[in-house]
Structures are given as C-alpha cells and as structure tokens.
Amino acid sequence: MTRTILEIRDLRKSYGRNNILNGIDLQLLPGKITGLLGRNGAGKTTLMKCVLGLTANYHGKVVFNGKNLSTTDTQTRMKIGSLVDVQFYEDLTAYDNLMLSIRLIDSLPKKERKRLIQESLEFVELSNAAKKKVKNFSFGMKQRLALALSLITKPELLILDEPFVGLDPIGVEEVKDLLRKLCRERGTAILFSSHQMQEVCDLTDNILVLSKGVISYSDQNRHFENQQAQLIELMK
Numbered sequence: 001m002t003r004t005i006l007e008i009r010d011l012r013k014s015y016g017r018n019n020i021l022n023g024i025d026l027q028l029l030p031g032k033i034t035g036l037l038g039r040n041g042a043g044k045t046t047l048m049k050c051v052l053g054l055t056a057n058y059h060g061k062v063v064f065n066g067k068n069l070s071t072t073d074t075q076t077r078m079k080i081g082s083l084v085d086v087q088f089y090e091d092l093t094a095y096d097n098l099m100l101s102i103r104l105i106d107s108l109p110k111k112e113r114k115r116l117i118q119e120s121l122e123f124v125e126l127s128n129a130a131k132k133k134v135k136n137f138s139f140g141m142k143q144r145l146a147l148a149l150s151l152i153t154k155p156e157l158l159i160l161d162e163p164f165v166g167l168d169p170i171g172v173e174e175v176k177d178l179l180r181k182l183c184r185e186r187g188t189a190i191l192f193s194s195h196q197m198q199e200v201c202d203l204t205d206n207i208l209v210l211s212k213g214v215i216s217y218s219d220q221n222r223h224f225e226n227q228q229a230q231l232i233e234l235m236k
C-alpha cells in the first residue's frame with residue numbers, strides 16, 4: 001500500500017466569527033499532484049497556511065509522514081516546501097537571496113549550503129542567472145527562483161498557492177514541466193491552488209474542490225465529459 005505523506009482530519013479554522021474551514025479531510029500521496037479549486041475566498045490559502053504553520057488556532061489534525069505536525073518542529077517542517085507569499089530582496093542576486101534564506105533555517109557548513117543552492121538553481125534552470133540581481137528578473141524567472149527556494153531542503157511535500165498567476169503561456173508550460181519533473185525524479189507530493197482550470201485538469205492526478213468550508217469533491221478518476229464546466233458548478 002502507498003504511504004500517505006500528508007493527512008488532514010477534520011480541520012477547522014475561523015477568523016473571528018467567520019468560519020472559513022468547517023472540517024477538511026484529505027490525503028496526499030508521494031509523487032502525486034493534487035489541484036485545489038475553489039472560488040475567491042473559499043479558504044484555499046487558509047488551508048495551505050494551516051499546513052505550513054503560518055496561521056495558528058486551528059482545530060483538527062495535520063499529520064505528516066505519520067507524525068502530528070507541530071509548528072515548532074523545524075526538522076519536519078524543512079521537508080515541506082512552499083510557494084506562499086514569497087518575497088525577495090530585489091537588490092541582491094538570486095544566489096545571495098537563496099543563501100540568506102537557507103542561513104535562517106539551517107546550520108549546514110557553507111560548502112554544503114552552496115552545493116544545495118547550486119543544485120536547486122540548476123533544477124529550475126536558473127544557474128546562468130545566479131549572479132544577477134533579482135530586480136533584473138522577469139516575473140517568470142522570479143517564480144522559478146521561488147520554486148528553487150522551496151526546493152533547497154529537498155522537500156517531500158510542496159505546497160504552491162497559485163503558481164501560474166501572471167505567467168505567460170511559455171512560463172506556465174515551464175512551471176508545469178518542473179512540477180512533473182519533481183514528482184517523477186524525486187517522488188515529491190504537490191498540492192497547488194489555481195483558478196486556471198486548464199492547468200489543473202492537465203497537470204493533476206487528483207482534483208479537490210473546496211466549497212463552503214469542506215472538500216465537496218475529490219476526483220481521482222477524471223473520466224467525465226465537460227470536466228471544466230462541471231468543476232465550475234461544483235465550486236458554487
């Protein structure tokens with residue numbers, strides 16, 4: 001039986017009196033891509049932030065590799081990469097930005113950090129731009145740099161909030177290829193949110209619809225007609 005990387009059980013989260021998540025249940029498997037759909041304000045980012053420990057005071061269980069995930073468990077958290085609210089220092093180079101970030105989370109020797117950063121930049125095909133300042137990057141390059149940042153620690157799970165927003169069609173294809181490569185070569189489990197139905201339908205092994213605070217639909221078979229139109233109906 002395939003092991004579950006992430007299991008969420010009865011996750012509930014409110015902001016004040018506003019109930020956003022009303023009992024989320026889901027499971028993610030290694031090497032599988034899961035797309036999360038939902039209307040604006042449905043709670044997709046909130047769900048991701050709960051898993052990433054970026055928001056507190058939620059109820060329910062978040063289990064990573066069979067272990068309850070606590071916000072203070074930094075070793076385990078390093079195995080979860082994310083692309084949520086990423087900011088860079090525009091006046092620093094791509095390499096220096098990554099070095100700064102890794103310094104905050106790791107006590108590895110400098111040589112090892114350097115190697116991991118180079119490997120990560122190579123994976124997203126930005127090695128040639130390592131010494132360029134981020135302010136000279138295109139939006140697509142910044143998006144790939146954000147991915148490089150999330151990959152430094154070789155995460156087993158990657159959580160991406162709208163990874164295709166603002167990308168041109170070539171950029172979208174590049175990111176899709178990178179995500180497929182990650183699953184194939186490293187067995188990474190990926191959860192991403194998107195409003196771009198085509199990308200969700202193209203890329204995923206499983207589609208989840210978040211509506212009224214619960215996962216109202218989970219589709220692993222994906223063999224139905226007019227899929228996009230039906231998914232839009234399910235989001236209502």
Ligand SMILES: Nc1ncnc2c1ncn2[C@@H]1O[C@H](COP(=O)(O)OP(=O)(O)OP(=O)(O)O)[C@@H](O)[C@H]1O
Pocket residue numbers: 015020038039040041042043044045046047
């Ligand atoms: N820090 C916060 N304090 C209060 N309310 C919040 C906070 N963050 C989010 N919300 C509210 O929670 C709801 C869900 O927001 P969230 O960003 O999770 O939705 P989303 O599905 O990611 O939306 P979108 O597709 O527009 O990005 C919204 O009504 C939002 O206004």
